Amino acid sequence: MTLLPWLVAAWLFAVGLYGLVTSRHYVHLVGCLTVCQSATYVLLLGIGYVHEAGPPVFYDHPPGTPAVDPVVQALVLTDIVVGAAVTALLLAIAIQVQRRRGTLDPQALRPLRPPPSAAE
Amino acid sequence: MSLAETLLPVAVLLPLGVATLLLALAHWLPPRLPKLVAILVALAVCAFCVLLARASLDGPVRHWFGGWTPDAAGRPGVVLGIGFQADPASAALAAFCGLLFAAAFVFAWGYFDTEHAHFHVLMLLFLAAMTGFCLTRDLFNLFVWFELMSVAAFALTAYPLGRSALEGAFNFTITNALASFLLLAGTGLLYARTGTFDFATMGAALARTGADPVLIAGFVLVAAALLTKAAILPFHLWLADAHAVAPSPVSVIFSGAMVSLALFGLAKLVAQVFPGNAEVMGLVHGLLHGLGLATALVAGLTAFAQRHLKRLLAFSTIAHMGIMLTALADGSGTATAGLLLYILGHGLTKGALFMAAGILLALRRSADEIVLYGRGRGLWAPALATGLGGLLLGGLPLGLMHGATGLMDLSAGVLDRVVVALASALTGAAVLRAAARIFLRASGVPGPELLAPTEREHEKPDRPLWLMALPALTLVALALVPPAAVRPFLGAAAARLRDPSLPPLALPEAGSLDLAPLLLTAVLFAFALLRRRAVRPLSRAVTRSERTGFRALQALHSGLVGDYVAWMAVGLALFALAAAVSAG
Numbered sequence: 106m107t108l109l110p111w112l113v114a115a116w117l118f119a120v121g122l123y124g125l126v127t128s129r130h131y132v133h134l135v136g137c138l139t140v141c142q143s144a145t146y147v148l149l150l151g152i153g154y155v156h157e158a159g160p161p162v163f164y165d166h167p168p169g170t171p172a173v174d175p176v177v178q179a180l181v182l183t184d185i186v187v188g189a190a191v192t193a194l195l196l197a198i199a200i201q202v203q204r205r206r207g208t209l210d211p212q213a214l215r216p217l218r219p220p221p222s223a224a225e
Numbered sequence: 226m227s228l229a230e231t232l233l234p235v236a237v238l239l240p241l242g243v244a245t246l247l248l249a250l251a252h253w254l255p256p257r258l259p260k261l262v263a264i265l266v267a268l269a270v271c272a273f274c275v276l277l278a279r280a281s282l283d284g285p286v287r288h289w290f291g292g293w294t295p296d297a298a299g300r301p302g303v304v305l306g307i308g309f310q311a312d313p314a315s316a317a318l319a320a321f322c323g324l325l326f327a328a329a330f331v332f333a334w335g336y337f338d339t340e341h342a343h344f345h346v347l348m349l350l351f352l353a354a355m356t357g358f359c360l361t362r363d364l365f366n367l368f369v370w371f372e373l374m375s376v377a378a379f380a381l382t383a384y385p386l387g388r389s390a391l392e393g394a395f396n397f398t399i400t401n402a403l404a405s406f407l408l409l410a411g412t413g414l415l416y417a418r419t420g421t422f423d424f425a426t427m428g429a430a431l432a433r434t435g436a437d438p439v440l441i442a443g444f445v446l447v448a449a450a451l452l453t454k455a456a457i458l459p460f461h462l463w464l465a466d467a468h469a470v471a472p473s474p475v476s477v478i479f480s481g482a483m484v485s486l487a488l489f490g491l492a493k494l495v496a497q498v499f500p501g502n503a504e505v506m507g508l509v510h511g512l513l514h515g516l517g518l519a520t521a522l523v524a525g526l527t528a529f530a531q532r533h534l535k536r537l538l539a540f541s542t543i544a545h546m547g548i549m550l551t552a553l554a555d556g557s558g559t560a561t562a563g564l565l566l567y568i569l570g571h572g573l574t575k576g577a578l579f580m581a582a583g584i585l586l587a588l589r590r591s592a593d594e595i596v597l598y599g600r601g602r603g604l605w606a607p608a609l610a611t612g613l614g615g616l617l618l619g620g621l622p623l624g625l626m627h628g629a630t631g632l633m634d635l636s637a638g639v640l641d642r643v644v645v646a647l648a649s650a651l652t653g654a655a656v657l658r659a660a661a662r663i664f665l666r667a668s669g670v671p672g673p674e675l676l677a678p679t680e681r682e683h684e685k686p687d688r689p690l691w692l693m694a695l696p697a698l699t700l701v702a703l704a705l706v707p708p709a710a711v712r713p714f715l716g717a718a719a720a721r722l723r724d725p726s727l728p729p730l731a732l733p734e735a736g737s738l739d740l741a742p743l744l745l746t747a748v749l750f751a752f753a754l755l756r757r758r759a760v761r762p763l764s765r766a767v768t769r770s771e772r773t774g775f776r777a778l779q780a781l782h783s784g785l786v787g788d789y790v791a792w793m794a795v796g797l798a799l800f801a802l803a804a805a806v807s808a809g
Contacts, residue, residue: 127789138402145406148414178417191379205388212785
């Protein structure tokens with residue numbers, strides 16, 4: 106296996122982290138989180154890849170032909186479903202925040218800390 | 226398969242099935258029925274897991290889903306099926322979760338608008354995820370329960386849809402979703418080298434392979450994910466936000482069970498999967514031990530400087546997680562027994578304390594100890610729960626937590642014992658100080674806690690006091706059970722967490738009465754009570770430097786999700802550095 110998928114996964118994760126740290130908008134933040142998540146997909150698919158092997162479907166060729174690892178693909182599929190649920194939840198929270206506070210900038214939104222204007 | 230083995234998945238399927246049914250039928254059911262059903266289901270899970278724990282004393286209870294036993298693949302060493310396994314410790318912890326959920330359901334009676342029973346559906350989902358997390362013996366399955374637990378927890382935190390609740394839930398979701406990606410990546414790396422997800426098979430494969438950077442990276446990622454959930458420095462920053470803003474009955478579960486369950490998961494992995502890998506065990510004994518000590522100290526100090534009762538309790542939870550991590554890093558049989566007992570004792574105590582805070586939020590419309598000054602007089606039940614809870618956290622030589630500390634001390638060094646005593650004393654004194662202010666109208670002038678973040682909020686007061694006080698007092702009473710009552714079971718549980726075939730560990734009788742933490746608590750408490758305004762130049766200088774120090778601690782907990790993620794990256798770098806040092 107080449108080094109490329111590992112490097113791509115690490116790079117995607119680093120880029121996503123950078124975005125998370127510097128983001129000034131909740132929706133952008135959710136997007137960065139998804140980038141981090143795709144790093145794990147690349148990593149998993151890279152782990153299961155077998156050179157010059159077909160898909161793990163034995164409908165039209167006999168069992169025993171080389172195939173990529175179907176287990177990691179099942180993992181990725183499971184995680185895509187969970188990831189969609191988390192993203193949906195985060196976006197729903199973002200909508201509620203926008204309704205209540207009129208902003209989505211994390212700098213202006215801090216739990217348990219009253220905004221400067223409302224400080225007593 | 227025996228009857229227990231066939232029925233093992235019921236512990237998960239019951240809450241999961243009832244949750245779906247409630248969701249489908251909530252429109253037609255009378256509004257009180259879901260509440261009653263939820264309490265009964267939690268109690269049933271508790272009872273079933275107690276039976277499982279008893280049955281597993283004769284040997285582990287295993288269930289392979291769909292009949293995919295390890296032999297089913299026809300190739301030795303290849304495990305395709307997903308298995309559940311109840312050993313005494315796992316089943317007992319699942320039973321404890323059921324008990325805590327039942328108490329939280331009673332406490333939350335009438336709290337929520339239950340027209341559609343959403344709260345109870347989410348909570349039952351949460352319970353199913355926790356029992357699954359306890360009982361699984363498959364790393365990927367563990368990840369799935371971890372995710373399910375997280376998603377239920379995210380939604381429950383945001384449930385009140387208040388300002389702080391939404392923002393706290395957002396920070397919680399981002400950091401913990403990131404943690405679950407780390408867990409998945411780590412799982413993938415471990416699979417790449419061992420070709421299996423089954424704990425036992427993976428452990429055997431790891432013992433054969435020897436040193437390998439991919440395996441260490443896999444462990445680091447898995448550990449970082451579980452430590453994020455368990456709120457260990459520097460991954461802990463989300464916890465104070467989430468626990469302080471979640472509805473009180475949910476905070477009870479968060480602090481009492483969710484975070485310590487993550488630590489239990491890590492303990493189980495370290496005991497069953499990694500004992501054959503010297504590098505990983507080096508990381509556990511070295512880095513994790515240091516992180517535990519640092520967490521206990523930093524969070525203990527921060528807890529002492531809080532004024533919002535739920536935030537104070539949240540930091541105290543982090544400090545106690547640090548104490549538990551030192552026991553995990555120690556790894557000896559008695560330390561593991563101490564860890565298991567500490568999870569129970571701390572969960573019961575912390576659950577009761579959060580309920581007391583919830584009572585104040587409902588009846589006195591605040592959780593700020595300075596705003597509430599003297600306003601809790603006449604509320605004897607929450608006063609009793611808070612006072613006893615504070616004493617138990619601070620090292621009262623009675624009950625489960627003290628027994629657990631005694632077991633942990635058997636193999637702990639001097640430094641460990643000093644840090645544990647100091648952290649316990651700081652958290653205990655902080656709770657007692659708040660109790661004295663609120664219920665007795667007794668205190669000196671506020672110290673650094675005056676600068677701590679707080680909020681005006683309240684919870685719905687539409688239920689009688691006794692209904693809220695009953696579960697709180699029950700939990701405190703259970704935390705006061707003498708540890709001798711559970712000692713034989715604990716010996717078997719600690720030994721079989723590592724290897725199901727080991728004979729029960731003979732735990733020593735209660736050692737010498739260690740009063741040092743309690744004395745330290747008394748000193749700190751007296752210091753808070755007798756504090757006067759700084760008038761003389763010397764005392765003013767001391768106060769000023771004290772404030773500067775605590776302000777730096779508060780600034781660390783900035784409430785900005787970007788900062789939290791940056792600290793998580795720092796934590797990962799720390800792990801990588803430690804791994805490189807130990808390998809090179």
